[in-house]
């Protein structure tokens with residue numbers, strides 16, 4: 001039995017779906033759920049624990065009474081914060097969610113300072129930055145979830161377009177998790193065949209645009225919040241890679257210290273995830289056009305970081 005503990009702070013749509021996936025899979029021995037909605041978090045803990053028992057999983061699920069219950073966490077996932085509604089961009093969540101991030105990271109600092117922290121709250125890259133600056137943790141210890149989700153969306157739209165290769169599509173998306181993320185068609189394949197060989201330029205442009213708007217499409221349809229099944233699954237892959245020291249390579253949002261020519265900024269790039277968190281950052285060869293799109297995406301994150309620096313740090 002694996003003796004590993006995962007704590008999830010923020011047990012709304014994404015947090016509860018993640019807890020449900022992890023508990024039923026049995027990839028950790030203990031899950032602690034923490035939220036300001038006390039009755040809801042207790043209900044979630046009971047319901048998910050009962051699900052784990054139905055699944056004959058060894059994972060024990062509990063609601064936290066206070067920050068102390070985060071002690072000995074191997075991984076802490078933060079999904080606390082408000083989601084956007086139709087008419088909003090992720091960036092509109094900046095000030096509200098930065099305040100929430102600052103308050104929850106204090107508990108992590110006090111009770112789980114050795115944990116690897118996965119941030120999910122939006123605007124993602126700016127929230128990773130907030131978590132890093134507030135905690136003072138090292139940059140390998142805090143990592144944001146977005147690239148796996150955006151790449152999965154791109155794979156979905158490629159499948160929709162080509163009509164074959166389900167389960168065999170690999171896609172790549174870099175940059176910040178905002179309106180100007182950078183899908184990379186030349187690093188995207190169906191069973192190893194580059195999509196640039198299968199699809200026309202116009203078809204690829206359509207896939208790129210749909211990928212960038214993938215979150216918004218769901219927000220418009222849901223009306224009350226944003227996507228959670230794919231985000232939760234993407235996060236569960238990161239949790240698993242860290243707990244089991246899998247050294248898997250995933251696109252994640254991380255602090256750059258010179259990589260890609262940037263310092264003191266957070267954005268999405270391919271990294272290796274293992275028990276130490278971000279164990280390596282890979283620098284892909286980008287063509288001129290991709291480099292300029294990546295620069296543009298980093299600039300957008302920098303604009304948010306400038307606001308945070310002025311108001312919070």
Ligand SMILES: NC(=O)C1=CN([C@@H]2O[C@H](COP(=O)(O)OP(=O)(O)OC[C@H]3O[C@@H](n4cnc5c(N)ncnc54)[C@H](O)[C@@H]3O)[C@@H](O)[C@H]2O)C=CC1
Nearest residue numbers: 010011012013014035036080081082083120121122145231
């Ligand atoms: N990085 C990504 O790709 C994605 C990011 N998100 C973001 O994740 C966040 C959560 O999304 P949902 O789960 O759909 O929202 P939700 O509203 O269903 O859940 C958020 C939860 O956070 C809790 N919360 C608020 N303040 C808290 C605090 N101080 N301590 C503990 N818990 C607190 C709320 O009570 C609520 O249960 C949003 O900011 C959303 O934009 C969502 C999907 C994908």
Ligand SMILES: O=C([O-])CC(=O)C(=O)O
Nearest residue numbers: 084090122215216226227
């Ligand atoms: O769209 C949103 O606001 C939530 C999110 O980040 C996503 O689903 O990509």
